[in-house]
Amino acid sequence: MLYKLNLEHVLFLDIETAPQHPDFANLDATVQELWTQKTQYQRKDEFTPEEFYERAGIWAEFGKIVCISVGYFVLKGDTRNFRVTSFYGTEEELLKSFKSLLLEHFNQTKHLLCAHNGKEFDFPYIARRMIINGINLPYKLDLFGKKPWEVPHLDTMELWKFGDYKHFTSLKLLAQVLGVPSPKEDMDGSMVRDVFYLEKDIDRIVSYCELDVITTAQVLLRLRNEVLLTDSEIKHI
Template identity: 45%
Template sequence: MVEQIDITRVLFLDVETVSGQPTYGQLDENFQKLWAYKAPSALKRYGEELTEDELAASYTDKAAIFAEFGKIVCISVGAVYRDKDKQLKIRLKSFASRDEAKLLADFNEMLDQYYGDPGKYFLCGHNIKEFDVPYMCRRIVTHQQKLPALLDISGKKPWETKHLVDTMDLWKFGDRKAYVSLKLLAAVLGFPSPKDDIDGSDVGRVFWEEDDVERIAVYCEKDVLATAQLFLRYQRKPLFEDDQVFYVER
């Protein structure tokens, strides 16, 4: 199916998340209790009672991956178009902010304005079905914002969500057991790795300790570009060269 998709109708996407508070100690009492209940399963230590130090460490390490305990600090997208010479180019843009509600509102507005028809356009990301899309939807609901058409998937049948293209899912070929990283596929399929500065485990530190949203956005855009390159590999088409990649100024 992927070979039949016009890449200019695909919006490539990646999301970066952090814990909702800088540390476990800065959570209110109710959320501390809720994390104490959640943490053993997050660490795969089912039924155990964790110490305060273990709860604090686990919050730093794991809270960002749960939409109930984390938040989005960056959504980067890549839009592909053909220039006057019919050459493919990709434009990368980030919605990055310390204000999650504004970040989501701006992203949702863009999605509704330019990608409002799930029958015409696609969202593509790596592990987008298991992580990025559910996380975005949950945070949008948390802020009581309206879900854009491409994300309004609750209760939909599998054939009603064909506009969600997951590059990790495409690699599985029916194997449901394993996670395969974008970095590994870059090495296997011979396109530039997106990981040359920070990785996902550094995002919380860069946000809370260095207050560097710009650095996170740069990292996130690299993941988006790598996902687009992976998509081209699946289509057996040439990769984007440097002169085909453009960045929207933040």
Template identity: 45%
Template sequence: MIAKMPLENFLVIDIETVSSQQNYNLLTEDWQHLWEEKVQRAVPENVTPEEYYPLRAGVMAEFAKVVCISMGYFKREKGQYQFRVKSIYGHNEKELLQNFIATVNQLEAVHNHWCFTGHNIKEFDVPFLCRRLLINSISIPAYLDFQNMKPWETNMVDTFQYWRFGDYKNFTSLKLLAASLNVPSPKDDIDGSMVGHVYWEENDLERIAVYCQKDIVTVANIVLRFKNLPLLSEEQIVIAK
């Protein structure tokens, strides 16, 4: 699928999420109980549900929120491709999600052959977005309503799934896949495990957005490697402000 798709059809996305509250003690008593029920089988020995909250709440849609969505797409300009990147981020999740849907709707109006593209988006990013849309009373648009699509109608390209080649035993991180394909991995000062700290302790959304943008550039380069095409140069990457 990837080999035959035009570059213009890849819409690369990545999301960054954090816990809905800074710590367990800020949850209401009812939500504390719900958290304990949710994680009772997953909490490691000698770790309390309270201690587990900052470690895992940010990746569980019922206890988390989206704080950044980055998108990137290829566009041919003067004989060569540019990769244009845009990030939507903020504290108000509902506004962020509405802006995301509005942006994709604009794309859908002029080009409806695109596919959501990313690393592990089938199991994380897209389901997480759909759950948070419903929680925020926002209708799921048709292009995200994968539960009502036939498998061949699903407009998703997942580099994680593609790399599996039918082998479902192992998980390959974006960082490892990039290294395996000789794709430069961004040397950033944070990783996914630190996003919650940067958000709650440093209140630095722009730093999170930059981290998210670097990940989608990495995914774009992995797509190019899958297609046996040259990697992006710095001049080809355009960050929209």
């Protein structure tokens, strides 16, 4: 089935997230207590709630999206291009822009969203933050009442599991074992909070996010046993 998939019908995406506030001290007392309760099993006795707050971007209830990067294939005869673009700014603005892209260009049944670990993180995170921001969910993210085979989502990590639900494989590891060239990255996901709040370097975050989108597309090509994208085929728009 994967081999029959039309690549032009797939929107690849990745999100970068950060805590809603720079520091734990910026939260009101009620939210501080809710954060303490929410993370008690993850923290155990190793970290205080304040120390652990730098990881708040992982949870949609305490974090926010600072960048959504997307990519899609354009195939014309023997010519293949992969176009990449990003949405950033205020969270409400970037979510509305992303929703507009879905409604205007990826709104048909044939269209799919693809991300690495997307079913566990990116897709539900975007949906939750849309609801929190008062944005109606687009069809591609509204899963209520859908049967499993009706959900328009692809997950490269799930494809690699082959039914083994205990198996977590990072995008970086999967790219390595599949021979996907790893671009030189000057950051990782754990650094987004500091780059966003302390360095205030959104361009660096965007570049990192777009690299993950490109790598996800490359992984899907390898899963289909197809030739990888070359640098000349990748267009940043």
